[in-house]
Amino acid sequence: MMNTVWFQYASVYCPHHVGHYLGMDTHDTPRVPRNVSLQPGMIITIEPGLYIPHGDKLAPQDYHGIGIRIEDDVLITDEGFEVLTAECPKQATDIEKILTGNIGGNMWAW
Numbered sequence: 001m002m003n004t005v006w007f008q009y010a011s012v013y014c015p016h017h018v019g020h021y022l023g024m025d026t027h028d029t030p031r032v033p034r035n036v037s038l039q040p041g042m043i044i045t046i047e048p049g050l051y052i053p054h055g056d057k058l059a060p061q062d063y064h065g066i067g068i069r070i071e072d073d074v075l076i077t078d079e080g081f082e083v084l085t086a087e088c089p090k091q092a093t094d095i096e097k098i099l100t101g102n103i104g105g106n107m108w109a110w
Helices: 002-011 094-100
Strands: 019-022 043-046 050-051 067-068 072-076 081-083
Touching: none
Parallel strands: none
Antiparallel strands: 019 043, 043 072, 050 067, 072 081
C-alpha cells in the first residue's frame, strides 16, 4: 500500500519521467523502449522536476503553481559517461543572476 501512495505522489509532483534518450531532434526517440541497455554513443537527459499544482492540499499555499526542472545531457562512453551540460548553471543563485541580468559583461561568467 505504501508504495502505491508514494507512486501517486510522484505522479502528481513529477508528472514526467526523470530522463529519456536524446536524438537528432531532442524528442525523436519515443520508439526506443526504456528497457534498452545504454551503449557508448547514446545520449540521455536526466531531468528531475518538481511541480506543485494550484490547489494542492498537501503543499503549503506559497508553493502552489511552482515548477522547476534541472536538466543534464549525458553522453554514454566506453569508459562510463560524460556530462555534456556540466558547465551550465544549476544553482539558484547562478540562474537568478542570468534572469536579472546581474552577470556582468560575459553571459557565461557565473
